[in-house]
Amino acid sequence: MVYKNVSLGRGLSGKSPETQNIRSLTHRLAEDRLYQYLLERSSLTHTQAETLLYDLMTSQLTSEEKARLRGVSKGSFTRTRQQALRNISQALHTLLLLSYLGIIKLPSYSWFFQFSEAVEEKDIETVKKMVEELSGRM
Secondary structure, three states: OOOOEEEEEEEEEOOOOOHHHHHHHHHHHHHHHHHHHHHHHOOOOOHHHHHHHHHHHHOOOOOHHHHHHOOOOOOHHHHHHHHHHHHHHHHHHHHHHHHHHHOOOOOOOOHHHHHHHHOOOOHHHHHHHHHHHHHHOO
């Protein structure tokens, strides 16, 4: 990924703390095996996931400023964000439909807490095992 040194107005630049925080996070995620594992199996593209991160981490900025920070046009930023949100919604609805039809049995609340702990601890083997068990419920 190529990062551009962009001027955002309102005192923000490609070297602003906001920019550095996002770039630092995206670089860490590029090395994060758990993130890569989950992203490869998700309904989001790398660009969509990154756009959501930019959107969340810069909530005080306008869409135009977020787009400039990301190095894309406002239209491209907005389209990618909408595609990501649509993919998330479709994935959730698919899961709920499969549960409703009895094709998959959703786990108990405790499963979600255990999964959350494994993700927080970056325990990729436990996450893989839990995802495989969930997939095996079909």
